[in-house]
Amino acid sequence: MSEIVIRHAELRDLDALRQINAQPEVYHNTLQIPHPSLEMWQERMQNPPAGLKHLVACINDVVAGHLVLSVEPNPRRSHVATFGLSVCGQYRNRGVASALMQAMVDLCDNWLRIERIELTVFVDNEPGVTVYRKFGFEIEGTGKNYALRNGQLVDAYFMARFRPV
Structure with a gap:
């Protein structure tokens, strides 16, 4: 199996990022819209x-996957980050999501002084919930009718991970 290399996205990645997020299996599980x-x-x-x-x-x-990390700008929440993750369909189940998650957790824990990482994931996204749990995220609640997807309102979990002490 080929090595997965994590790096900061560059302008040359623009079309690859657009193409990944244009895949129905990707935008189905994110808040992105088609096209x-x-x-x-x-x-x-x-x-x-x-x-x-x-x-x-x-x-x-x-480019097989993409993770966007956002550190909260409000000074009272500067210890918190949120993120979004997408993996190209042809590279699923090859460790791409886990490699991105590992890099993000390391960045937050060891370089950015982030104490809490938050995310929202649709309740029926079992692979997503599984990988998030693998990295210490726990479900804190459920948002009923959280977002519109394929003409239906769907629920989402609110999950968080705290930096280990």
């Missing part, structure tokens, strides 16, 4: 808000 434009991704990558980090997982120099 993301290249211009939207250019804006996200060229003018990121403060505290935003884009990581990519590459296999043989091909």
Whole structure:
């Protein structure tokens, strides 16, 4: 199996990120909408808000996954980060999500002084919930009718992980 390399996303990754997030199996489990434009991704990558980090997982120099980490800008919540994760369909079940999660947890625990990492995941996204639990995330609650997906309102779990003491 090829090695997974994690690095910061670069402008050359724009089209790969757009294509990954245009896959129905990806936007089905995120808050993205279908048909993301290249211009939207250019804006996200060229003018990121403060505290935003884009990581990519590459296999043989091909972008296979993407994680966006956002450190909360409010001083009273500067110990908190949230993130979103997507993996290209053809690279699922190859450790891409776990490699991105490991890099993100290391960044938060050892470099950014993050004490709490939060996420929201649809309740029927069992692979997502499984990988998040693997990295110490726990379900804190459920948001009923949290988001619209394929014309239906669906529930989501609120999960969090605290930095080990």
